[in-house]
Amino acid sequence: MIQLQGLTKRYGSFTAVDALDLDVPAGELFGFLGPNGAGKTTTLRMIAGILRPSSGTVRIGGIDVNANPTAAKAKLGYIPDRPFIYEKLSGAEFLRFVAGLYSQEGATVERRMDELLALFDLSEWKHELVESYSHGMRQKLIIASAFLHRPEVIVVDEPMVGLDPKAARILKDLFREYTRRGHTILMSTHTLEIAEDVCDRIAIIQGGRIRASGTVDELMASAAALGQHGLESYFLQLTGERAARELVEVLDA
């Protein structure tokens, strides 16, 4: 459902994403795991059609995002990590506007809007302007907007940031149920527990390259083969164990 081929993004001499190849089939929840600055957000933004790749291709449901952006994006829902939305629209107006961007309207949209708002405890805030929403509420509203038009693919950047435990739990359940119904989700996170908890497959990304990928069990097996106990030590080994060790030295200094 999501195919990346040789996906590369360069900013001058700096390569943020380096010849990434990836194939996420329909019905899978795939996790990008990596430290800050690893290239996760850049990759996701290229998939969402916000950034243009320096080279390589992104296909959503077989459609090239850069060659045929309108058709590819119609299959996509994108949830950014920073919830910037129109401050002067109410929650309901914002959702209606997003539905309109996908040329959807009418009773079905209204019903689905109410369901999603209720799911995230936003029903009471439906007619209030977004400027009075908290960070977490804005994040929930954006998540609701991404599910509104039932996209085949959802690309989500750090979904749990700013959410309360209840909303985080609801979101995990929602993600699992959504993929069980044949949809595809690609999410990025730097939290190991979340990746272990919800993802079918995980790719560990560092320096714009995939260092390891597979199911949690497969990654555990690879870790064990290298003498590491658990995903965390494996992750640290792949992404910069030295830094974690230096921490102790810094604190003791």
Added chain:
Amino acid sequence: MPEAVADAPLPAPTLAHVLSPKLRTVRNRSRATESQRGAAWRWVLLVVIGAAFWAGVILVLVRLLRYFKNTPEIGALLAGKLLGLVFLSFFAILLLSNIITALSSYFLARDLDMLASAPVDWLTLYGAKLIETLVHSSWMVVLMAVPILAAYGYVYEGGVSFVLLALGTMLPYLIIPAAVGAALTLLLVNIFPARRTRDLLSVVTLLAVGALVVLFRLLRPEQLARPEGLRSLVDFIALLRTPTSPFLPSDWVQRAIMSALTDRLDVLPLYLLWSTAAAAVVLGAILHRALYAGGFSKAQESAQQWARSGALPRLGRMALAPLGTLRRELVCKEVRVFFRDTTQWSQLILLAVLVVVYVFNVKFLPLRGQGIGFMLVNIVPFLNLGLSGFVLASIAARFIFPSVSVEGRTLWLLKSSPLPMRELLWSKYWTGTLPLLGLALLIVGVTDALLQVSPFIYAVSVFSIMFLTFAVAGMALGLGAIFPRYESESAAQIPTSFGGLVFMLSSAVLIGAVVLLEARPVYSYLSQEAFGTVADPTDMVIGFALALAVCLAGTFVPLTVAVRRLDRLEL
């Protein structure tokens, strides 16, 4: 847990330290601009425009002041009066600008959360924000004042000491409205209910309208323009000698400068300027200490405004239904965001007043009576077309030019959706153009009716202003997308950017070109009507066709480039 050891208190951040991010931002932005393609041309363009503007002001003023200087008795008085009027207008602009800027810098700026939570001394915060407010509000006035003062210094041979005097008077003159503006904003924020703080601007605008009327009465321009209405020259000199506004800093600046240039420096106005500036800053600081914490806290409270779903929005949605879901939602969003943003719609009040003032000025033009021929009555409305064009361009700069930039933080949504950028731009175009067109037709229609022009001129004016509106709106939106300011904190800052300047210049060129191209056919027609000469139809067709072509190019070229830019835009 071990007992906490009391550390020596850390030194509080200094004023320079609190201001340093702003200075670094300016430096980094100019460095970033330098590394962009075509940066050198931008600077050349800016320097050329700036130099041409200053040279123009200096040349006109030097001519006028030389004429005054050679007029015995009243020459120096007239020069002083003129300086007083200029500085009085500047003072009104400065006060209004400082009130608006202070609201943003003291209460709504993004760095305030960090500063409020850091151990920054109240006086440091007051000083840093006062300097920030002063610089943001005053730079345009300073750019205007430099050539004016230079012309005075040159004509009256002020020498090097005049430069020092000008600096010594200008500094307190700028500090006073900044301190007073900041204090007024502080009081207003505290008086206003917390949830309406952001609506303050509408009140400020209404105050500004009031101030405009008062200022107009203070200036009493009709008396100066009609000296023959006074009984004698003695009365006229007496009028000139009377200070326009003896309690305002503008008058003190005028008295200090003119006394030094024409006779001997009168130090009283200088004392008044500096002591008032010092008093304003001290009183402002006292007020800040007493009221700022409460006011800031109130300003942070949520607006909690409920979106009304009355009959009007429903009717609007029904009326827009033929456009289809996507376009209707885009237009609805534009309208909602505009009318819920006080910083945007409150400018409409000021605009309405300006339009009324403009129409009334046309109404009182002395175009009737003996010696006023058919030609003049019809040429003036034709030139009125150019002026109306400039009025429309400045409105478009305020409302249409920032339209793409204000999407900055939400572009992720539009770019990741299947919305073609062409649709976005054209929706914005029509949402901005139709009200502008209504206004344009109203201005030209009413002024032409008041002037009782011939049907031909009426038709030329109406069609020309229509196509000019299309072109001006196209250039505003297109250049706004080509030179965007996505990081701007408010829409009001965007028109004063480099792109805004480019837009105003391009509009001036476009309007000038249209007026010039139509001048020949209009002159041919008027000569035929007035003197019976035969007009060449080919001349008329070519003139009007070229004007139309210029307007169409002005509409489509910037929009096409803008669509391409937005398609290629990376966030």
